[in-house]
Amino acid sequence: MVAAHMSATYTAVLTAREGEVLWEDPSFLPHGFDGHVVAGEAGGQEPPEGRAVTDGSTQWRLPDAPRDFTEWGPAEPVNGTEATDEAFFVIQAGMPREYDPRDPDFAERTLLLRVSDGEQILELGGPDSRSLPCSHDGQGTFVCQTPYGEEVIAYDDRSGEELWRLPDETAGRISLRVTAVRHGAVYGSTDNGALILDARTGQDRVTDLPLAPLDVGPGFGLVIAPTTAYVYLHPATG
Incomplete structure (x- = not known):
């Protein structure tokens, strides 16, 4: 178990069963954890490293x-499933060393890295890439979105190939606000209601979902009521 206090950087790694402290570092800021390696930065100023x-x-x-x-x-970490043997994190990479400011595609970049070895898996670009949250479905797909759901993009987690993106003007499809990603499914909502997409193709899987869960587990979904902030556990129906 990794415990971190973010307002004043402090990290401790403990055993989940006994609570024994394996090590602690008041200057280490964690970004991801895969069960074997903790990725982060010392003091938040040093290059990323794995411990x-x-x-x-x-x-x-x-x-x-x-x-x-x-x-x-x-x-920040990439949201994942219950699998603990592989994890990822995204980190801003600043400006390209060589660029043309007149280039309309010019923007700072975000890199998606693997926790176990620090290997770069994806390079994400575009004007919103500085705050591009990503999730991994546990079955080979990253799903990333701009902060307010203006654009959603899916990538293969091995090749980095872009699989699909929304909106798709050619197909007449709008984007969605992604709330959860798990086991090949993308959960989210539009102004027309909640739905589920196929993570590999981006095609509609369920278009009459009653609620868009914020987290999904084996046989259940978690939903937060917008008016009361109460958390509700809903059983899965399929």
Whole structure:
């Protein structure tokens, strides 16, 4: 178990059963955890590195700045499923070292990295990439969206190939606000109601979903009531 206090950086790694402290570091800011390695930054100012869960020893460390970019920026974990053997995080990479400011596609980039070894899986670009939250469905697909759901993009988690994106003007399809991603399904809502998409194709799977869950587990979905902020557990029906 990894416990972190974000307002004043402090991280401790404990065993889940006994609560034994395996190691602690008041300067380490974690970004992701896969059961074996904790990825993060020392003091939030150093390059990302991976530390062993057992003793805090350094397993990998990235260069002082990302290749082809100016600096490492803020990072956040990629939402995942119950699988603990593979995890990812996204981190801002600053400006490209060589760029043309007149280029309409010019923007800072966000990189998606693997926790176990720090390997770059994807490079995400565009004007909203600085705050591009991503989720992994546990079956080979990353689903990323702009902060307010203006655009949703899915990628293969091995090749980095873009699988689909919404909105799709050619097909006459609008985007959605993604609320959860799990086991090949993308849950979300539009102004027309809640729905489920296929994570690999982006095609409609269920278009009459009564609620858009914020989290999905085996046989249930969690929903927060917008007026009361109460959390409700709903059983799955299929």
